[in-house]
Amino acid sequence: MFSNIPQVTKNLLIINILVFVLYYLLMPKGIDLNALFSTHSIGSPLFKPYQVVTHMFAHYDFVHIFMNMWLFIMLGGYLEQLWGPKRFFTFFILCGLGAFVLQNALSSYQLFQLKAEISNAGFDINTIDYYISHNNDSDNCWREIQGMQKLNSSNAGIISDYVVRSYSSMLGASGAVFGVLSAFAILFPNREFLLYFAIPVKAKYLVGVYFLFEVYLALKNNPNDHVAHLAHIGGAIMGAAIVLYWRKTDRTNFY
Numbered sequence: 485m486f487s488n489i490p491q492v493t494k495n496l497l498i499i500n501i502l503v504f505v506l507y508y509l510l511m512p513k514g515i516d517l518n519a520l521f522s523t524h525s526i527g528s529p530l531f532k533p534y535q536v537v538t539h540m541f542a543h544y545d546f547v548h549i550f551m552n553m554w555l556f557i558m559l560g561g562y563l564e565q566l567w568g569p570k571r572f573f574t575f576f577i578l579c580g581l582g583a584f585v586l587q588n589a590l591s592s593y594q595l596f597q598l599k600a601e602i603s604n605a606g607f608d609i610n611t612i613d614y615y616i617s618h619n620n621d622s623d624n625c626w627r628e629i630q631g632m633q634k635l636n637s638s639n640a641g642i643i644s645d646y647v648v649r650s651y652s653s654m655l656g657a658s659g660a661v662f663g664v665l666s667a668f669a670i671l672f673p674n675r676e677f678l679l680y681f682a683i684p685v686k687a688k689y690l691v692g693v694y695f696l697f698e699v700y701l702a703l704k705n706n707p708n709d710h711v712a713h714l715a716h717i718g719g720a721i722m723g724a725a726i727v728l729y730w731r732k733t734d735r736t737n738f739y
Contacts, residue, residue: 489557490564492573497553500657503541504549518542522655526588527595529613530650540580542655552657559668560661566671575667575726576660582722583659583715590714591649598646605639607632612643613650622651659715662698663723665691670727695720 489497507517521542523535543549564572599609612629619625625647629635635643668675673688695717702713 490561490569490572492569492576493557493561493564496560496573496576496657497557499541500543500549500553504543507542518544518655519653522653523584523588524651524653525591525595525649527592527599528650528652529617530653536581536584537577539584539653539655540577540657540660543657544655548656552661555661556657556664560664563664563667563671575663575723578726579663579719579722580657580660582663582725583712583719584654586718586721587654587659587712587715591652595646595649598642598649601642602639602646605642607639607643612646616647616650622647625651654712654715656712658712659719662695662716662719663726665694666720666723667727670724691720 521538523539524531669687669691676684698716
């Protein structure tokens with residue numbers, strides 16, 4: 485089966501698996517690839533431009549990478565055969581970027597709001613950013629910040645929230661995979677999937693309900709839910725927009 489996977493799909497699969505394996509091999513040596521590759525919000529002192537791309541190739545655990553890569557091989561390979569390697573690779577990257585943009589639109593806005601509140605409380609935001617960028621985790625950072633003058637119960641909550649949000653990060657190919665799902669549902673709306681390996685469901689209904697469920701979870705905003713639902717939504721919207729644009733402008737192909 486592996487030899488039948490189209491080239492770009494295969495290469496992206498190999499990269500994701502290599503990063504996942506290296507994460508566990510390097511962790512005992514003190515090198516955390518997930519911390520290195522995951523993307524922080526724009527506005528966080530821990531954000532680096534390269535993270536916009538690298539976060540698409542790192543995963544939290546086996547279930548995370550298995551589900552993403554299973555869907556990616558099954559549907560992404562089909563789209564690559566339809567579009568060709570160059571167009572498919574462009575599609576994958578753009579969907580990942582769409583996921584990043586939507587997720588960051590909210591998280592970055594919240595960070596900049598907190599920056600303003602901290603500055604208005606009389607604290608030097610550059611000093612706090614320095615503590616964040618020079619500590620490996622939020623607990624160590626917070627212990628250092630607690631020694632600052634003028635820190636009291638009223639402003640400690642704001643600074644603590646800023647520290648937690650600055651360390652918060654996103655990783656995984658889920659946004660790009662949701663773009664693939666979205667594209668497949670538009671191109672082949674009546675193709676049936678076997679839900680739970682038994683119930684036939686058309687792609688347009690399965691993906692549509694899944695998308696609405698992600699919107700519901702994003703609006704619910706459960707603080708204990710650590711899934712980046714807005715990234716899933718952003719990837720799906722980007723995927724749909726690209727396919728609809730290509731279908732409108734390229735009449736030589738049936739999609």
